[in-house]
Amino acid sequence: xxxxxxxxxxxxxxxxxxxxxxxxxxxxxxxxxxxxxxxxxxxxxxxxxxxxxxxxxxxxxxxxxxxxxxxxxxxxxxxxxxxxxxxxxxxxxxxxxxxxxxxxxx
Amino acid sequence: xxxxxxxxxxxxxxxxxxxxxxxxxxxxxxxxxxxxxxxxxxxxxxxxxxxxxxxxxxxxxxxxxxxxxxxxxxxxxxxxxxxxxxxxxxxxxxxxxxxxxxxxxxxxxxxxxxxxxxxxxxxxxxxxxxxxxxxxxxxxxxxxxxxxxxxxxxxxxxxxxxxxxxxxxxxxxxxxxxxxxxxxx
Numbered sequence: 001x002x003x004x005x006x007x008x009x010x011x012x013x014x015x016x017x018x019x020x021x022x023x024x025x026x027x028x029x030x031x032x033x034x035x036x037x038x039x040x041x042x043x044x045x046x047x048x049x050x051x052x053x054x055x056x057x058x059x060x061x062x063x064x065x066x067x068x069x070x071x072x073x074x075x076x077x078x079x080x081x082x083x084x085x086x087x088x089x090x091x092x093x094x095x096x097x098x099x100x101x102x103x104x105x106x
Numbered sequence: 107x108x109x110x111x112x113x114x115x116x117x118x119x120x121x122x123x124x125x126x127x128x129x130x131x132x133x134x135x136x137x138x139x140x141x142x143x144x145x146x147x148x149x150x151x152x153x154x155x156x157x158x159x160x161x162x163x164x165x166x167x168x169x170x171x172x173x174x175x176x177x178x179x180x181x182x183x184x185x186x187x188x189x190x191x192x193x194x195x196x197x198x199x200x201x202x203x204x205x206x207x208x209x210x211x212x213x214x215x216x217x218x219x220x221x222x223x224x225x226x227x228x229x230x231x232x233x234x235x236x237x238x239x240x241x242x243x244x245x246x247x248x249x250x251x252x253x254x255x256x257x258x259x260x261x262x263x264x265x266x267x268x269x270x271x272x273x274x275x276x277x278x279x280x281x282x283x284x285x286x287x288x289x290x291x
Contacts, residue, residue: 053162068162072162086185
């Protein structure tokens, strides 16, 4: 038994995905708090995920969903390392401002 | 009737998704931003359900809205969430350039998708009944994409080790925190 697609076409989902990605990019470029930069990165990753899943539905193959799950795992890892860095920075009483953190040496 | 209902759900989910995405970027308090991101992830899960990706939607709610966002909220609570308005400080040309770059990115993505795939996006393939079910995803993961599965586990292990190492360094570094403060301009 097969299922036809109800509701909007895939291109509508792709529009939402593009808008999400642009919103996340705006947050990464605009905000200076590293916490909100990480949150905006999550939005960008989710925009890419939505596009992957929309194309997966369009092609009728599950590979895009596999890719999306892998992206989720990578995002979780990125959050672990990013939050660890932010906590380490705050424990050393560095300014939590991505414009002022311009030295790699800890 | 079913078609209309799906459209209504899609419109609600899509606007909730876009609105909460903008809210994440524009709230000055990181705590509110994180709460808005939870709403964003929830409405994205609804869109995934409409695209017949049931397992990914469930994983999204469990992993993202559950685990990752709780970790975010803990860290924000720990740091005391300094307010940081999106337009405060910094030269204004930087902000304008950021908005311009993001707008250019949006236009580029839409133009490229429209040029490359515009005509072929209208007719979706019909899918089997179990498309996107845990069984289908598991079969794909353990047959065609076994390497991706194993690499994912290694990535997660490396991230866990990295988190522990960073935490240990932070504890040692806290003692000479006042010395580090002078090094950062």
